Amino acid sequence: MIQTAIRTLFLLLMLAAPLRAEPLSGQQVSDLIHQALAEAGQGGTPVLSLHRGFPPCSTPPTITPGRAGWSAVDITCPDIQGWTRRIRINGGQPLARAARPAATDTPATQAIVLTDSLPKGTVLSRDHLTTGTVPGIGQDGQITDLTSALGRRLKVNLGAGQALLARHLDHDWLVREGAPVTIQIQTGPILIETGGIALQSGQLGEAIQVSNARSGRALHVTVTGPNKTKIRPNIR
Secondary structure, three states, X not given: OHHHHHHHHHHHHHHHOOOOOOEEEHHHHHHHHHHHXXXXXXXXXXXXXXXXXXXXXXXXXXXXXXXXXXXXXXXXXXXXXXXXXXXXXXXXXXXXXXXXXXXXXXXXXXXXXXXXXXXXXXXXXXXXXEEEEEEOOOOOOEOOOHHHHOOOEEOOOEOOOOEOXXXXXXXOOOEOOOOEEEXXXXXXXXXXXXXXXXOOOEOOOOEEEXXXXXXXXXXXXXXXXXXXXXXXXXXX
């Protein structure tokens, strides 16, 4: 009687104990991954041997994409003592990168720019130049007066839309050092002209020094044209 009761109790305990889950096969995991890929609208094939074994899991595992997208997936067992395995997907699509917003705070400045690409040696005309906007806050020697560039010769090749700088242009010497010049002296309505020698090279409107051909005295003048100068007011 006692032995029968013990056997019955043992059987009841055996029936009450949960059945142990079986290990998952590579085929089962592969099928789960294919199903998850199809539901997500993804292609690709798991890089997985069908003979590979996985730990037991008493509840259906979950399949989620990796951090980089569907180029890899994580298979996770949600049991209390669960586990996670990462499987690479051949042909899986990575997550699309968000487009960078267009920069809106880039500083810009007005400049004299070329309308066409021009080779070295080109003499600039009005058709070659226009006013445009260029990135940045301006460069040293940037030409800002279009008329000051007309008739000047390019020292380098320049591309269309490029800002024109002083270093791109040959010096526009109207008077060259050592050359004979005409010196004009304005006294009221009377204009007196005399000869001299340039002590410096100068461009239109530039202040230079010349020497009077008769006295040899150095004079401060302004360049007014080709080999022409005029005494600066109150300076002789």
